[in-house]
Amino acid sequence: MIDCNNFYASCERVFHPAWGHRPVGVLSNNDGCIVARSNELKDAGIPMGVPYFQAKDQLAKINAVVVSSNYALYGDLSARVMNTLSQFTPEMEVYSIDEAWLDLSGFNPADLDGYGRDITRTIKQHTGIPVSMGIAPTKVLAKIANRICKQRKIPGAVFNLGNEKALDEVLGAIAVDEIWGIGSRWGKGLNALGIDNARQLRDCDTGQMRKRFSVVMERLILELRGIPCLEFEDIAPKKQIIASRSFGERVTELPDLKEAVSSYVTRAAEKLRAQGSACRLLQVSIRTGRHNPKEQFVRRSRQIEFGAPTADTRKLIAAACQGVEQMFVPGVRYAKAGVMLFDLVPVDGMQLGLFEPGDSDKSQVLMETVDRLNRLYGRRSLFFASEGIQKRWGMKRERMTPCYTTHWEDLPTVQ
DNA sequence: TCTGGGGTCCTAGGACCC
DNA sequence: TCTGGGGTCCTAGGACCC
Numbered sequence: 001m002i003d004c005n006n007f008y009a010s011c012e013r014v015f016h017p018a019w020g021h022r023p024v025g026v027l028s029n030n031d032g033c034i035v036a037r038s039n040e041l042k043d044a045g046i047p048m049g050v051p052y053f054q055a056k057d058q059l060a061k062i063n064a065v066v067v068s069s070n071y072a073l074y075g076d077l078s079a080r081v082m083n084t085l086s087q088f089t090p091e092m093e094v095y096s097i098d099e100a101w102l103d104l105s106g107f108n109p110a111d112l113d114g115y116g117r118d119i120t121r122t123i124k125q126h127t128g129i130p131v132s133m134g135i136a137p138t139k140v141l142a143k144i145a146n147r148i149c150k151q152r153k154i155p156g157a158v159f160n161l162g163n164e165k166a167l168d169e170v171l172g173a174i175a176v177d178e179i180w181g182i183g184s185r186w187g188k189g190l191n192a193l194g195i196d197n198a199r200q201l202r203d204c205d206t207g208q209m210r211k212r213f214s215v216v217m218e219r220l221i222l223e224l225r226g227i228p229c230l231e232f233e234d235i236a237p238k239k240q241i242i243a244s245r246s247f248g249e250r251v252t253e254l255p256d257l258k259e260a261v262s263s264y265v266t267r268a269a270e271k272l273r274a275q276g277s278a279c280r281l282l283q284v285s286i287r288t289g290r291h292n293p294k295e296q297f298v299r300r301s302r303q304i305e306f307g308a309p310t311a312d313t314r315k316l317i318a319a320a321c322q323g324v325e326q327m328f329v330p331g332v333r334y335a336k337a338g339v340m341l342f343d344l345v346p347v348d349g350m351q352l353g354l355f356e357p358g359d360s361d362k363s364q365v366l367m368e369t370v371d372r373l374n375r376l377y378g379r380r381s382l383f384f385a386s387e388g389i390q391k392r393w394g395m396k397r398e399r400m401t402p403c404y405t406t407h408w409e410d411l412p413t414v415q
Numbered sequence: 416t417c418t419g420g421g422g423t424c425c426t427a428g429g430a431c432c433c
Numbered sequence: 434t435c436t437g438g439g440g441t442c443c444t445a446g447g448a449c450c451c
Binding site for chain 3 (some may be wrong): 420421422423424425426427428429430431432433
């Protein structure tokens with residue numbers, strides 16, 4: 001398992017050497033929460049996920065750099081990291097924007113550490129992003145190895161748990177809720193049973209734990225014992241596609257709400273077509289803010305079924321807007337809307353209904369053309385009128401850095 | 416005043432079938 | 434008083450991940 005250290009913060013740092021060792025924090029959409037922290041920011045005690053307005057004073061005090069998230073930049077650097085990585089092994093599973101699994105089973109165990117150090121060094125050299133690598137016989141153990149690599153700041157950034165002689169001690173130092181697959185709920189449940197660290201969990205009776213929790217827990221315990229239960233996975237098409245956003249400011253007018261939802265539908269439909277699918281079911285939802293106790297929490301959703309699967313943005317927008325009209329209540333301050341596409345089927349070999357026509361050839365050609373032009377000339381070069389132009393509800397990103405690697409006009413200049 | 420977004424898998428229970 | 438057994442499919446909700 002290889003992952004990028006403090007990925008978003010590291011991406012920003014690549015293009016700002018002048019920041020030196022100042023702490024770096026990256027904000028979520030709408031500049032809401034801290035979602036990525038450099039080591040300096042972690043050391044300063046700023047917790048993950050803390051609302052920005054709550055941490056603002058402390059951040060200023062430690063002279064931290066705080067930026068809005070710049071997904072164009074992170075997505076592009078991620079692709080470069082993964083591309084470099086893929087040159088080292090044919091068997092690779094991209095697990096998230098900043099993580100990948102490598103299958104090194106064909107390699108000579110004695111060479112693994114050195115090969116690992118080659119990999120981490122090359123990634124750093126090619127992309128400027130620091131990475132860490134954990135090697136072990138199973139995914140769960142490799143995650144633990146990766147964590148130890150970071151905790152101990154191992155030179156070369158590779159830690160191989162397969163070579164570890166004092167395995168019991170190492171696992172004994174890992175708290176259960178640090179294990180990949182154990183969240184806070186299960187962590188508390190395990191603590192209540194007197195199980196506090198990875199070694200204790202490994203030595204539990206699998207049958208009992210399965211009964212108490214689920215088969216997921218049983219597999220996790222077996223993985224801790226070095227018995228692989230989690231496969232290497234192929235890139236499968238998504239089973240559901242979501243596009244949702246909080247608004248930059250509260251929305252109270254129906255036209256604005258429909259505009260926002262149309263934009264989200266457009267984005268979801270792009271993803272849908274990109275994986276060669278069509279959908280049979282769309283769900284649209286709207287809600288108010290969750291954190292104001294004086295304001296009533298309102299949340300509504302509507303599902304719209306299509307007689308035949310569709311990937312036509314126009315049909316999807318029409319359906320979603322109809323749903324919004326049915327749900328809209330005047331006087332409510334909406335904070336967020338979202339669109340989900342379910343019941344996805346591959347477009348090739350699609351079963352069409354007897355009476356409902358599917359997407360026409362014309363429709364498919366039109367959508368392909370829209371997608372191609374937007375790929376070529378940048379997102380939203382061509383868009384649907386119902387998405388609106390002003391976007392009063394648009395995302396707040398007050399501290400965004402330039403898209404150094406994806407927009408020509410943002411290309412850095414060297415003097 | 417201001418609190419992110421996008422996913423997966425598993426289980427239990429109900430509906431329905433023979 | 435007593436009211437079968439076994440299977441599938443679907444959905445809602447809970448747990449987890451980054």
